[in-house]
Amino acid sequence: MEKRLLSLISMLMLLCGIAAAQAPSTVRGSVTSADDGEPIVGASVLVVGTNIGANTDIDGRFVITNVPSSAQYVTVAYVGMATKEVKIAPNMEITMKPTLELGEVVVTAMGIKRDKKALGYASQDLKADELITDGTTSMASAIQGKLTGVDIRQSSGAPGASAQIVIRGARSFDGNNQPLYVIDGMPVTTTPDVSTGYSVTGANIADRSIDINPDDIESINVLKGQAASALYGIRASNGVIVITTKRGSASSMKPQVTVSTNIAAQRVSRKFEHQTEYAQGNGYLGYSPTSSMTWGPKISELPNDPVYGGNVQNDYTASGLHQGQYYSPQRAQAGLDPWTTPQVYDNVGDFFGSGLTENTSLNITHSVGGVNYSVSVSNSYQDGIIPSTMMNRWNARGLVDWRLSKEWSTGFSGIYSSSKIKSAPGANSGIMNVVYSAPAEYDLKGIPNHVPGDPTQQILFRSLSFTNPYWWAEHNSYNQHTNRFFGNAYLEFAPNINWGDNMSLKFREQAGIDMWTSDYSDINEVGTTTSLKNGDIENYGSEHNVFNNLFTINFDAQFGDDWNLNVLLGNEINHENVRVWDYYGSNFNFPGFPTIGNTASISGGESKDQERTVGFFGSVMAAWKNQLFLTVTGRNDYVSSMPRNNRSFFYPSVSLGWEFTQLPAFHSQNVISYGKLRTSFAQVGQAGRWYQNYYWTPSYGGGFYTYTPVSYPLPSGVSSYVPYYVVYDKNLKPQNTSNFEIGADINLWNNRIKMEYTYSYQNITDQIFTVPTDGSIGYQYVMTNAGKMRTNSHEFSINAAILQARDYDLNLGVNFTRVVNEVVELAPGVESIMLGGFVEPQIRAQAGCTYPNIYGLKFQRDDQGRLLLFEGLPQATGDSYDLGNCSPDFVMGFNLSGRYKRVSLSSTWSWQNGGHMYHGTNMTMNYFGATKESIPFHEGTMVVDGIDAVTGEPNTIEVAREDYYRAYYDVTESGVYDTSFFKLRDLTVTYQLPRIWKLDISVYGFARNVLIWAKMPNFDPESSQGNGNMGGYFERFSVPATSSYGGGLTVKF
Template identity: 30%
Template sequence: QGARTVSGRVTDQETGQPLPGVAVIVRGTTVGTTTGANGEYTINVPANSNTLVFRFLGYAEVQRAVGNASTIDVALGFDAEQLQEVVVTALGREEEERTLGYATQQVGSEQITQGRERSVANALQGKVAGVNIQSQGGGPGSSTRVVIRGAKSISQSNQALFVIDGIPVDNSSSGTGDNLNAGVDVGNRANDINPDDIESINILKGPAAAALYGARAANGVIMITTKSGKGATKKAEITYLTSYTVEDILRYPELQNRYGQGFFGEPDLLENTSWGPIFTGEVLPWGQIIDNQQRVKPYVALEDNIKEFFDYGYNWTNTVSLSGAAENATYYASYSNTQQEGVVPTTEYSRNSLAIKGTTKLVNKFNSTVSMTYTKSGGDFALTGQGNSVFNQIIQTPRDIPVRELEDLDNPFNDEAGFYSPYTINPYWSLRNQTYENDVDRLFGNITLGYDIMEGLNVTYRIGTDFYTDRRKQFMAIRNVEGQNASNNDNGMYSERQIYYREINSDLIVSYNRDLSEVLTLDVLLGNNINQRENDDLTATADALANNEFRSLSNIIGTPLTTSFRDKRRLVGVYGSAKVGFRNFLWLEVTGRNDWSSTLPIGDNSFFYPSVNVAFDAAEAFGLAENTPINFAKFRANYANVGNDALPYSTRSVFVSGNISDGFAGTDLNFPFAGLPGFEVSNVIGNANLAPENTSSWEVGADMRFFNERLRLDAAYYNSKSTDQIINVPLSFATGFGSAFLNAATIRNEGIELLVGGVPIETNDFSWDISVNFTKNENMVEDVAGDNEISLGGLSSAALVISEGRPYGTFLAEDYLRDPQGRIVVNASTGRPRLSTEQTYQGSIQPDWQGGLVNTFRYKGLRMSIVFDTRQGGKLYSRTRGTQRFAGTAPETLFNDRQPYIIPNSVVQVGTSDEYVENTTPLTNTNLYEYWGNLPEGTNIIDASFTKLREVSVSYRLPASLVERTFFGNIEVGLSGRNLILWTPDENTYIDPEVNSFGNGNLQGYEFSSYPSTRSWGANLRVTF
């Protein structure tokens, strides 16, 4: 067929409004045009070409056979679900996905918001390959950790960089510093992002994708593009969205229901353990005698006494947004309010955000974008960890204590003096009198100004800032009673902390693109980046209060302890990239960046790193689309190098204000001492010769689509090696120091990512889209200076360490003493296991693999999405297990019905010889508690595998015929549920293994009497005017 001219009009399927700027391309050629302001186009179709492709950001691509037609009108449907062709890459550039030589994955707004999840990070769970997203607990406002392609750094963050509209924003999470005792998960700063404001998220997975962002992007980037009003019709559109979800606890520990309160098999009304006699059903007194009265109850198990402690929580979100577009301008504005109330009484979180964004294209070749978001967030949190945290107490509660009857604190049997046990405190009292709250005010945004110097040559300047204050208040009431509970008396405590953070980011970018010839295209970019980040942190703590009447630093006794900390770092970078395209099927891009960082030794603070990537579209090159079921076949490969600087102030040794601690909270000796300052030689040796860290990686991958895109496949293999890792290498204390900053570790991550999707059924009314993602990452610490073991933290008896030849984050924990045959060696006189003198490695936190399954069904206006998420392998330390064993509430403590028994297959050492003989000493009723309560900590490390029904959502868009009669533009109703079902291996009868007590830093894998995770379900409504 010969050449001919085709024209037509492209409109929005929903509104019928014309769409300007739509790319119209003749398939298999470089011939293309874009639609004008009225959505119209005219294109010359060369001979032997027969297909037009219509592409527009945020809309599903449409292909039309030309045939003999001279007019082709197309209505594009908005479709975030489909892999989009144009994606946002580093620095906020929009690039055609098929020209990229590295892996990215785009998630549209519908997928992000369908589950009505408050946290942007959580909303991605189960939907992306190569990304490990772990929500750390179920508390309102709790944090989430996002790691792409494995952990690389020991002392610095491993989390992906969050970038909003081209500008990096802070996603740190600073907890309480001491999570063992009264720790609090105060959330991470990505929580400040309102998911409803997001247009799309593109995940740049490897260093190659992110090389232009420099140091911080070695961990990959979560590129968030906010709504702009683009694609909106000229008329203003108002959208109102409301959703209400209810939540309760996802996993309660299993409990024994045979033995009640007591110790050594005997009743004991003071005990908070269940080592008492077997249940009899008799009506017996319980608790203390107060005013010659004592409460009575039947001595029976209360199967749900723990469950009854928890409430239903809820999350109510209301968002109203306004958007519109004019000839050369778009705008978007929104206000959103989220109120969350936790399952633990008194816990809550709220977020209010106000966002505005506007773009203009001015006649004099200028274009500009302004975007700004103000967020106010904060919450009331429950303390976690050991000691008197409610979670610790509630798990120990004897099986016959009616927890709900403890709620009324005015009842003399429940107040501080009258509470039944001196070994613990009333959890309801703790919630009301031991509080932690915070209040965050945050502003982030940027101004971008671009100028088209000439056709293809553009200069853009963008300046952005992100700053917040986080004000925190912790209060612990005075307890002063007489009698048995006097041991819990406390002078009270009050603390205020103010965290201030500010980041400034400036980019000057010159870009140039032109067609070098018929077959060659060129895109060049040069830029300069200046980044400054600073923290300012001030804390005042008083450990004695004047009274409980009000919460202020004026209501204290003595002098408060004040500490302040600040740091500032600067980075200057120059970067460039050049991308050459050949015949619209082969692209080669090289990038380079040089950074100068303030955190490296001055004079030796410059480092350069390059990357190169190739993309080859075989379908285009060989015309496969015409002759085979292969619609698209892209192969990509890349190699990248990314440098990283050090933590501030690592380059020289200092003196630090004297402090010495015994590990208990508030018992330090802290200088000034009686008014006298004291500075000790810091235990850390600074290093004036630090070199930058480096991660080098390579990756190959393919993106293939078949049968008119009914089947999609995206696969990637990557291998990255992070060398010269700057770590605080532990030293023998006998050197006079505890550690030194050295370039001293190498970590390798190697893995595959698979994304397989398809549309098994597609009719006019019905479609089923299925997508499976699979990730396997193998992590190995290949070298650590001097065979050292670096502790990431945790317990001294069950630490998480970095050790050569083992994965990042391996447990090193107490173990049984075993004979050469592996039998447990017990103490001959007690029959209890002996501990091995050396701790052993007991698995790592790294999962073997993880995956997700996303099913989306559509029937007319009805849409349903079901997401499964699984993680297999990896270990977790469960303090709940330890506590339940100690307290005798775990079902396993019923072994042999608590009658005397000899530990199966146990032996006794003969003297100090190598001879072992069979153990004949049974555990008895009197030391069963000691057996279960003193098992080596390593026995509390359990399989962390899980599978979750992560998300189910149903939405229904009312037919246009109905809506037309109203003043609404669109009405959509929906139901959503998250984390509805949890499957775990049999040995985990305790907790949701996703829970981590120590926040979203590098110390993972500890459930330390954490805030339990929740499941939620609810309804939502979206209307537009």
């Protein structure tokens, strides 16, 4: 009844409006701020349905002439103020309110839009202008530092580098912990096509969130708790990231075109400084021009070296002394004058060039005759700091929402992405070790990287088990190429039902597809290393086809003044087809043509896989007096990837929100402007990937072998099958996560301060994982349910509008996250499981520790913790131990932004406290005597502080300082570093130019990752190995992180 009355009144008003504006006329008025009554200068006033408009002058006044008689409304827009649509009237007096005061609407599960206050769980959303999209190409860096409860771990600053995004800690020991992404209503895969496994060889492989252009995003809503995501069922236990792409809004009656471009230069964020005093070699051999280490004599003393010095008689000076010089065998190999004067080179600085990132996008949004559309095309190009590494991505996107009639509406959304990436390897395949360990006196850049006339004969300061990085950049490559399309079309039917005035019913059918093909090619040219002397190539990839159908029925009703009801029923079908292939060719027939067709032997294969999930779900939300909100949901999933009779699972959730400031008691005060308590409980699960036990064709590699010496078929043509090393439990059931969450939202002083706190407890049981077993059972792993994990997390955020005025404002946002993710137990008898790493050290999940931890050899110590020394030197334990938790104690983000008139400044800071990583590069460079820290240990002897393991007495044995330093940095414990850091992630200054003709132009400059204070020496802690759960915690010759500086320009018309 009320609704009818309202529409009647609006109809009447509409008629009045038409009556008042029959002939072309002039509209005038003024715009003032609701806060202080001051005039707003430069607000744009546009007549709806036309492209006629004006800007307000210094007194906030505007005049628009030639307004057609049909015009009814104007829209008024100004930065920081809520855009307003006002009916045309003589001498309009328009007041604008800051955006802060609007009731927030968020997109929740299944695209349901809700008032934020109606939610019984924490939800955090980011709008386009809060994302950092300039000078970066990745989703992860766009949201880093902005969210609570979300851990974002970048692998490096390389083009296309993967990132791990984990919400409220891990739930799976060794499986997927990444959230589900839903883009415009469609689930979209973001996990990498290929896992880097134990991440000790090869290059990083991008995760598939790389296909999303952060510039296309209108808003991101993060559903953190399981109650928020339970409607998505089995895939949602890791939380959901709901992304809405930019679309035409009702206010853009004329096409609005946005062109933006930005360009940035990258440098390595923390450059390793090699010591420049001592030369290559060690205390036993003296100067040794093939040694990996720099424990040799002083560089200045090289001319006096008995073997290579030019000042003394030796083999090389037989035909005459070379005073002040020394003989370099590599220079001789390269055809240069072998005699060289000691000199110091900056090999690290020489190798890392300047990177370049360029983003350009064109976006058109328009709303015309019931059709809203948005089209964009964009390109991101990145040149890495390592020669030959790059990324080039093209995105095209189209989106249409079409209201066909009062009852029917339809639309579609589609995104195409094409990306090419060239990356550099880390760890055992790395080139960084060669760059960092290059002796200061060796001219890595200047001495040719191969013998003149023969590119397959490398020249390097150390053994050719390693590759000269310059040679690598010229000849070898790791290539990734993906073409992807994802999108969906929908049809909505909201029948005109006559069940009562306050009831509405809507059916929605949406079908979509996510399909992509990824091609990877790893090329090692002829002459790469001694073991790859003839080169090899691996071409692999996958083709994915994911069909998704979603049908929902939504029923809304209001009963009396106090009760609102919303019921949602639906079903979802998700079917994925995957084809993967892997072809390996070895021994190129001739160099310079590294294709698989040019190899002497090719092996490979391909396979297909399918997975289907069918879900049925429902949700009921009841609201009482607009202050108490109860939501109950349930979903039942059937999944193909589980054993027969264990395929069906039910997941419930219940949540309650209470806006207590609706109580009369709060009406008479001005301090608390909004207050809500919320609590929820939910259960969701995760399915495993179960198969009938099977055989496979093994091959021989790994361990000491840096290639695969034997694979089937053998040269004789014989092939073979053996039992696979994982056995599958036929009683496998889904793992279960129970989540309890409680929190409060409180806004103070007219919403100028907003605070949110959430405590969440997750209890994860029946973990599905490949339980490592004693190999003597005949298998190395059993895929089964075992283990428990629990997570306590505290999230707190405060956003304060410190200053607020028409011409200036200052806002501070602080967020705090503490996640304690404990491994309670693993399988019986299993104390830890490996997530990645070498034979030793590793990243593991260990019972009784937080997840994950570093596991390796530690120093032998006595009861009092003193080092136990053997022959005067520190000793390692025989076996591996927990060496520290990886995840930080807490993480904080600071967002400070301000504006003065047309200039605005924003900055994002991150503080991570606690947490550890294994930093193999620091440790090895110490062991090699390459760090500046090692300088005091290059000469002389010492008595190490400790207890003699044999006598039990304090040590008295004198050892060479070098021996002590090497013995110390030979034990993994010495390579474990605290990862605490404080970083300026982003600083952006924007200037909004006064409107020129029809153009709104803003220019900006930014700096990323420029200030770093870290406990760890020499390197940026945000660079590591791997694209899986170990990512962020294990470093060994990884591609470094970068800082960037740049600027850009956005033009709107």
